[in-house]
Amino acid sequence: MIRLAWRLAFARGWARPALLAACTAVVSGLLLVTLAVLRLPAQPEERLLAVITDPGTRGGYAFGAALLIIPPLLLLHQVVRLGTSARERRLAALRLAGATPAEVRRIGAIEVGIPVFAGSILGLGLYRLLRLCFGGTRFGEYPSHAVHLIPTTVAPAWWETLLVILGVTLLGVAVGALASRRVIVTPLGVTRRAAAPAPRPWGALALALAVVSGLAAMRVDGPQAHTLGMAGALVAIALALLGVMALAPWLAFTAGRIVARRARTGPVLLAASRLVAEPRPAARAAAAVGGIGLVAGGASAFVADVMAMQNDDDGYYLAPVALVAVCLLGALVVVVGSLAVHSVESLLDHRRSVASLTALGVPVDTLITAQRWETGLVALPMALIGTLLGSVVYGLGPVGGPSFVWFACTIVGLTLVAALCWVAVLAAVRVVRPWTVRAADPAHLRTE
Amino acid sequence: MGVSHVLLGVLADGPAHGYDLKRAHDERFPATKAMPYGQVYSALQRLQRDHLVEIVETVQEGGPERTVYALTDAGRTELASWLEATEPAGPYAADELVRKTVTALWRGTDAADYLQRQRTVHLGRMRELLALQASVSDTTARIAVDHTIFHLDADLRWLEAAAARVADAHQVTHRGEAKA
Amino acid sequence: MSEIQFEARGVRKAYGRTEALRGVSLTIGAGEVVAISGPSGSGKSTLLLALAGLIRPEAGEIAYDGARLDDLGEAHRTRLRRRQFGVVLQFGQLVPELTAAQNVALPLLLERHDRAAARRLALGQLERFGALDLADALPGELSGGEAQRVAAARALVTGPRVIFADEPTGALDTVGGEHLLKTLLGAARDNDATVVMVTHDNRVAARADREIFLRDGVIA
Ligand SMILES: Nc1ncnc2c1ncn2[C@@H]1O[C@H](COP(=O)(O)OP(=O)(O)OP(=O)(O)O)[C@@H](O)[C@H]1O
Ligand SMILES: [Mg+2]
Numbered sequence: 001m002i003r004l005a006w007r008l009a010f011a012r013g014w015a016r017p018a019l020l021a022a023c024t025a026v027v028s029g030l031l032l033v034t035l036a037v038l039r040l041p042a043q044p045e046e047r048l049l050a051v052i053t054d055p056g057t058r059g060g061y062a063f064g065a066a067l068l069i070i071p072p073l074l075l076l077h078q079v080v081r082l083g084t085s086a087r088e089r090r091l092a093a094l095r096l097a098g099a100t101p102a103e104v105r106r107i108g109a110i111e112v113g114i115p116v117f118a119g120s121i122l123g124l125g126l127y128r129l130l131r132l133c134f135g136g137t138r139f140g141e142y143p144s145h146a147v148h149l150i151p152t153t154v155a156p157a158w159w160e161t162l163l164v165i166l167g168v169t170l171l172g173v174a175v176g177a178l179a180s181r182r183v184i185v186t187p188l189g190v191t192r193r194a195a196a197p198a199p200r201p202w203g204a205l206a207l208a209l210a211v212v213s214g215l216a217a218m219r220v221d222g223p224q225a226h227t228l229g230m231a232g233a234l235v236a237i238a239l240a241l242l243g244v245m246a247l248a249p250w251l252a253f254t255a256g257r258i259v260a261r262r263a264r265t266g267p268v269l270l271a272a273s274r275l276v277a278e279p280r281p282a283a284r285a286a287a288a289v290g291g292i293g294l295v296a297g298g299a300s301a302f303v304a305d306v307m308a309m310q311n312d313d314d315g316y317y318l319a320p321v322a323l324v325a326v327c328l329l330g331a332l333v334v335v336v337g338s339l340a341v342h343s344v345e346s347l348l349d350h351r352r353s354v355a356s357l358t359a360l361g362v363p364v365d366t367l368i369t370a371q372r373w374e375t376g377l378v379a380l381p382m383a384l385i386g387t388l389l390g391s392v393v394y395g396l397g398p399v400g401g402p403s404f405v406w407f408a409c410t411i412v413g414l415t416l417v418a419a420l421c422w423v424a425v426l427a428a429v430r431v432v433r434p435w436t437v438r439a440a441d442p443a444h445l446r447t448e
Numbered sequence: 449m450g451v452s453h454v455l456l457g458v459l460a461d462g463p464a465h466g467y468d469l470k471r472a473h474d475e476r477f478p479a480t481k482a483m484p485y486g487q488v489y490s491a492l493q494r495l496q497r498d499h500l501v502e503i504v505e506t507v508q509e510g511g512p513e514r515t516v517y518a519l520t521d522a523g524r525t526e527l528a529s530w531l532e533a534t535e536p537a538g539p540y541a542a543d544e545l546v547r548k549t550v551t552a553l554w555r556g557t558d559a560a561d562y563l564q565r566q567r568t569v570h571l572g573r574m575r576e577l578l579a580l581q582a583s584v585s586d587t588t589a590r591i592a593v594d595h596t597i598f599h600l601d602a603d604l605r606w607l608e609a610a611a612a613r614v615a616d617a618h619q620v621t622h623r624g625e626a627k628a
Numbered sequence: 629m630s631e632i633q634f635e636a637r638g639v640r641k642a643y644g645r646t647e648a649l650r651g652v653s654l655t656i657g658a659g660e661v662v663a664i665s666g667p668s669g670s671g672k673s674t675l676l677l678a679l680a681g682l683i684r685p686e687a688g689e690i691a692y693d694g695a696r697l698d699d700l701g702e703a704h705r706t707r708l709r710r711r712q713f714g715v716v717l718q719f720g721q722l723v724p725e726l727t728a729a730q731n732v733a734l735p736l737l738l739e740r741h742d743r744a745a746a747r748r749l750a751l752g753q754l755e756r757f758g759a760l761d762l763a764d765a766l767p768g769e770l771s772g773g774e775a776q777r778v779a780a781a782r783a784l785v786t787g788p789r790v791i792f793a794d795e796p797t798g799a800l801d802t803v804g805g806e807h808l809l810k811t812l813l814g815a816a817r818d819n820d821a822t823v824v825m826v827t828h829d830n831r832v833a834a835r836a837d838r839e840i841f842l843r844d845g846v847i848a
Contacts, residue, residue: 004737007725086724093723096682097734097782098710100703187682187706188717564841564848574834597831604830611843612667 004107016082019341020112020172021119023076026334027069028123028168033130033149035156035164037062046136048148051320056226061320063234067241068327071288071334073175078285078341080112080176086348095187109173116172120165149323199249199279206243210236211393237298240393244290244386248283251385252378259377267366271373274346285342286378288335289424292328293386293417299324300387300413301394304406332424339375339428346374347432347439358440368429368436376425383421387414450547451483452491456500456519456527457551463504463518466492476550492517500526531555534566537573537600545603553614563611570604630657632694633790633822634679639688641674648674649685650845658789661813661823663833666842672826673718673794675842679824680715680792681705710735714783714821716793721779722767729754729763732782739786753781757811772799780808784815791816793825797832809835 042055051057091104099107127150135152137143156164217232256275263269275282299321306317347354354367391410451473458464458472470488495501500523505516519527531552535545545566552559574597581593634656641649648671656662656679664672677683678690681697690698697705709715722731732750737743754760757777767775776799783791796812797805809832816823825832833839841848 003743090723090725093721094734095706096715096717096721097723097731098706098738100706102703103738188677560843560848567841568839571830571834571839574830578831578834601830608667 016079017115017118019079019082019337020076020115021122023072023079024116024119024168024172025122025126026072027076027171028120028164029126029130030065030069031164031168032123032127032156032161034062034065035160036127036151036154037065039154039156040151041154044136044151044153046138046148046151046153047143048136048151049319049323050316052136052149052151059230060234063237064324064327067238067291068331070241070245070291071331071338073171074284074288075334075338075341076116076172077175077178078338078345081281082341082345082348092187105177108176112176113169113173116176117165117169119172120168123168124161124165199253199283201247201250203243203246203248203250206239206246207389208243210239210243213239214393240294240389241291244294244382244389245287247385248287248290248378248382249279251381252283252286253279255377255381259373266362267370268373270370271377274370274374275377278346281342281346282374282378285338286335286375286382288331288338289379289421290382290386292331292335293383293388293421294390295324296328296413296417297387297390297392297410298394299328299390300409301391301406304395304403304409307405307409308403329420332420335379336424336427336431339379339425340431343371343375343428343432344435347435351439354436354439355441364437364440367440368433371432371436372425372429375428376422379421379425380418383417384414387417450544451487452495452500453527453530454547454551455488455491455495456523456530457554459501459517459519460524460527460555463516465514465516467514469517476554477546495523498522531562534562534569537570537603549607549610553610559614560611563607567604567607570600570607574600574604630659632656633658633660633692634824635689635691636679637689639675639678639685639690641671641678641683641685647845649678651688652842652845652847653688654840654847656822656824659820659822660838661816661836662825663836663839664824664826664842665828665830665833665839666848668828670842671845672842675840676792676794676824676826680713680790681709682715710738711786712789714786714788714791716776716779716783716791716796718794718798719772719775722770722775722782724767727764727766728759728770728778731767731778732785735782735786749785750781753785754778756784756815757781757808773801773804776800777808780812784812787819788821789819790822790824793823795826795828797827797829802831805829805832 037052037058040052040058044053049061051061091108094104094107095101131150131152133145134147134149136148136150138153213232214236217229217236220228220232222228252275256272256279260269260272260276263272302317303321306321357367358364388410391406391413395406395410454473454476455469458469458476464472466485466488469492470483470485473483473488492501496503496517499520501517502520503515504518507514507516531548535548549559549563549566552562577593577597577600581590581597584590584593632655634654636655637653639649639652640647650671652671652675664675666672674683678685678698681690681692681700684698688698689696692708697708700708715721722728723734726734729747729750732753733743733746736746736749741749751760751763754763757780759774759777759781762770762774762778765774767778770778776796780793780796783793791812793812797809800808813823813835815821823836825836827833
């Protein structure tokens with residue numbers, strides 16, 4: 001059984017298992033960093049970034065590190081789904097050959113589990129590497145580098161490490177199962193449950209809850225005020241992220257419908273109708289963009305806040321903001337991966353229709369333009385809404401009222417995020433170009 | 449007997465003159481030679497002699513006098529038993545097979561049942577031929593048997609297609625009626 | 629007559645608003661060779677799949693060896709199928725990532741047979757169907773007729789008691805189809821296996837002991 005699953009896991013080449021392993025490596029590495037930070041004593045015996053040293057902000061730092069696992073998890077989900085139709089065909093054929101549903105599920109789990117397990121162990125190495133490059137320096141020792149982000153005097157306990165490895169493996173397998181949950185594998189090919197209903201803006205509910213818990217967090221007082229306030233704020237941030245990302249399918253669907261009605265050119269119509277027909281895959285790929293926007297928006301309002309204080313910031317506030325910016329850029333790179341993987345997936349699944357379009361005389365460039373529109377139509381609105389939300393909520397909440405600086409910072413933030421997002425879309429489509437050209441080969445009309 | 453049974457089949461739809469009978473025959477078998485009047489009248493005479501048809505009236509509409517024939521009860525029974533009986537599956541019954549099938553289909557009522565039984569007869573014959581083919585060792589002989597098998601197969605396919613076309617036509621008329 | 633192996637009563641199956649089977653009742657004796665024929669869309673494949681336990685009818689009963697097949701759990705039915713039934717379908721039945729030989733060995737591997745033994749048996753079956761030289765080809769590299777031969781080899785590899793075949797000769801020319809059918813029926817006779825096959829080909833139907841003719845989802 002394992003041998004069979006093993007063979008199937010690598011039958012389509014190494015790209016998929018390698019990507020799966022890379023995603024989980026980042027996840028488990030980040031979780032180990034989070035755990036290490038949480039292990040720090042009240043007075044760390046090493047030199048670290050101020051926000052880590054200060055027990056008051058340390059929780060937020062750890063929280064941020066943990067949040068960074070979202071983009072790679074979304075990418076993981078994306079990669080698991082890569083070549084969905086081929087996988088479904090394979091699982092159905094296995095069922096026909098006499099594999100029971102449980103056996104097929106087990107084969108699927110092993111197939112994802114092997115690379116994911118390897119990845120979560122690799123995460124240990126990633127954590128070591130990060131520690132080596134960005135570790136804190138013991139007091140009295142001469143610092144070999146400038147940035148101190150990861151504690152070196154403490155490390156996760158052995159059982160915590162084990163837990164992370166097992167947990168991340170399970171998480172990966174669960175994401176894998178989630179990706180195929182809509183599919184009842186029958187021996188006769190795959191019957192989907194009734195066509196998925198049009199997405200609804202439930203994410204707005206989470207956003208409303210986020211605002212409520214955020215406001216509540218600011219108003220608590222009493223002996224536990226600080227802890228409660230902190231917890232409330234973190235809950236609010238988590239809910240807001242969840243809400244923005246949950247809005248993605250609805251946004252993709254709505255944007256697709258509006259644009260499809262007004263589309264003047266072929267590629268635009270093609271892109272918009274694809275979004276209407278299947279809003280979820282594109283939304284999944286672009287979901288992280290909303291989260292990035294949200295954090296970026298919050299950060300720009302925060303910068304406005306810091307600038308308004310007009311005292312001499314010795315980097316206490318601005319250094320973490322720079323760190324956040326770097327992390328957001330990193331997340332954006334992962335998003336490029338997500339968008340690219342989404343495009344490849346959609347190309348693989350629609351190989352025949354893509355080939356028949358070229359056979360009808362649609363040039364490859366038109367197909368590429370359509371891809372750009374398809375990803376852009378979801379990613380850009382997500383980015384803008386996320387940024388605006390982050391900036392407005394932070395700006396109107398803690399800061400208490402719009403100011404000119406806030407306004408300026410928000411505009412700068414919006415422009416920057418939109419530009420970066422567009423760059424991400426262009427990069428993703430560029431990365432996918434070879435696949436597009438290959439998929440457009442009318443030879444696919446003959447095969448399969 | 450051939451043609452006379454076809455005429456019985458036409459008369460089953462109601463009384464008709466000789467000329468109507470000829471026209472109906474030609475309409476039913478457009479791919480065959482048109483039936484000469486002479487053959488119609490000699491067949492009708494034979495049928496009348498055997499009490500399978502009878503003259504119901506003679507009308508005069510300007511032109512020549514016309515005799516209207518109708519089916520007798522004996523004729524009805526004869527038609528039914530002819531339609532009931534399957535034809536031997538080849539090698540020379542093909543014409544009779546066509547006549548009977550078309551007549552049965554025009555009758556409409558139990559055509560499907562007839563076709564089914566005819567199919568069984570043909571399949572039985574094919575089974576014999578396949579056994580025969582397996583028993584001969586000479587390739588040329590096998591090929592010769594192939595020829596008969598393929599013709600039998602063509603007959604079977606034709607029977608199926610006939611049934612399918614009838615079903616189609618029924619659907620079309622029903623739909624037409626439903627719309628009207 | 630031999631003992632009754634399959635007994636179907638009032639079997640109905642609809643796909644959405646299409647009624648594929650509208651009350652089919654039949655019995656099939658052990659060791660019998662039965663052909664299911666009828667016009668396209670008359671429900672032949674649906675009946676075959678229901679008898680093989682691959683789809684569940686909405687109403688009616690299907691008994692195999694005196695026990696209800698249609699209300700058996702999915703895993704149970706699958707195991708029964710892989711031990712006692714061999715299935716050859718119209719298309720889409722080989723695992724695209726496995727070679728022909730691995731595909732043929734698959735039912736044995738799922739039954740946890742030794743790998744070397746499974747491969748040996750698989751090669752033997754492929755040879756029987758004149759497909760030994762295809763052993764290491766992937767399904768994507770096979771022609772339609774070749775894939776059908778590989779599928780037939782897989783259906784026989786466990787020595788099944790019942791062989792189900794949906795248009796087993798559909799992708800083959802007359803002589804090739806004859807060869808495949810002879811091998812299939814010969815193997816079935818050696819094992820005293822029952823054969824249920826759907827076919828459009830009258831020559832194939834004539835090789836059966838009995839024909840079941842479907843029209844519009846009922847037996848004509
Ligand atoms: N999965 C399905 N979903 C919807 N309708 C189906 C499905 N499978 C079969 N049908 C319908 O059920 C009816 C019977 O199908 P079935 O495949 O049993 O026909 P068949 O007799 O095998 O035809 P053929 O000779 O063309 O293979 C057809 O009208 C078909 O359209
Ligand atoms: Mg079929």
